[in-house]
């Protein structure tokens with residue numbers, strides 16, 4: 344039996360604010376346990392929250408970036424649950440009046456070699472706080488709590504159940520990551536937990552009109568495991584229905600090693616959380632001017648950049664995508680162009696030599712050994728024939744291994760082309776005089792010896808001129824001789 348998968352995602356993204364949602368503790372990753380934790384975020388009695396303005400504004404920016412409508416009036420609620428990762432015993436979140444609603448994300452992906460596209464609707468984006476982290480120490484039979492991450496501002500992006508496959512889900516999350524990174528609101532490091540994804544999934548028969556019962560798989564922390572968890576869950580639910588059994592609504596966990604999902608607990612109902620508006624937190628009231636001002640802060644988004652690279656810079660779609668799909672690479676490219684505005688030749692170095700070395704794991708995009716202006720300089724030197732194309736690659740290799748400025752490297756290695764025309768003429772004349780036999784063969788129509796004569800000249804003219812100049816001069820002299 345064939346079923347249609349129905350998938351909705353809930354994505355949690357930690358905002359890049361300097362401080363936490365209600366206090367001035369630093370909102371950073373890691374650090375000594377409970378070192379970024381004040382009486383406020385440890386929920387000591389008598390402390391009161393003060394909302395972080397930047398967090399609200401970042402959430403709104405994310406909303407604009409994902410084509411949402413922004414609610415001018417927005418309220419913060421208490422979502423009550425009792426668990427040691429949450430010292431207040433409630434999480435501040437938003438239920439009835441979230442900051443952003445009704446967004447739209449267009450995804451593009453390839454399925455069996457065919458390009459496909461689809462619009463995924465966003466139901467809402469609300470602002471909430473992260474919980475602390477529990478460390479289960481099985482050896483000593485204790486659980487420890489680290490509240491450094493507690494009360495760091497998060498946005499939760501909730502989609503409509505518009506996603507139909509693992510491929511679509513992966514393309515969607517990739518698009519969200521890129522958009523949030525460009526908007527500057529989240530670094531989206533899934534491996535560090537600053538972006539996490541819950542997958543809601545059900546299956547139905549193609550003729551069904553009602554959605555099936557869903558399972559929710561919590562806290563997936565890589566694109567790859569999102570794909571694998573979905574594939575496995577479709578398989579598991581299909582087998583249940585094939586056997587005439589029912590899918591139960593529950594929360595599941597994905598075991599990365601086994602590639603399977605496992606039941607964690609039956610799903611809570613909305614009622615269990617006893618949501619109510621938090622009387623200690625001010626409601627948000629935006630004016631049109633406030634919202635226009637926040638919107639104006641949105642930097643160039645990836646699709647706009649892609650369009651500029653293809654239509655203004657003349658890059659191919661493939662080249663433009665390689666660069667735009669990694670914000671860091673794209674920012675590096677922009678920096679390089681500020682130093683030398685030749686989009687095509689700088690792009691060639693980036694999509695060629697640089698990407699090749701990054702893909703080989705020889706250099707790390709996060710910690711490049713040279714600056715964007717150094718790469719720009721190298722591209723400029725190659726364009727101006729200050730070094731030969733081959734030597735430019737050699738210089739790039741040295742810059743990658745040891746760092747350094749391209750001019751210095753070229754000088755030190757004797758690769759700078761001096762264009763000393765006197766020297767070129769002198770060497771060519773001498774080679775012609777010393778190789779009478781070869782010259783006669785050439786003049787007699789034996790073109791093969793040209794390579795030999797060229798080689799003789801090149802040996803002595805390395806760093807004086809390009810092979811192109813040697814070839815032209817040598818041909819001229821041989822015809823005239």
Ligand code: ADP
Nearest residue numbers: 349350351352502503504543544545554555557
């Ligand atoms: P909850 O808050 O209980 O998790 P929501 O109604 O907010 O439930 O939905 C959470 C996510 O689950 C949304 O992304 C939604 O699109 C998705 N979803 C809802 N019903 C289904 C279903 N039957 N199958 C798959 N996904 C669903």
Ligand code: MG
Nearest residue numbers: 353541543559
């Ligand atoms: Mg949920």
Ligand code: ZN
Nearest residue numbers: 366368381384
């Ligand atoms: Zn604090």
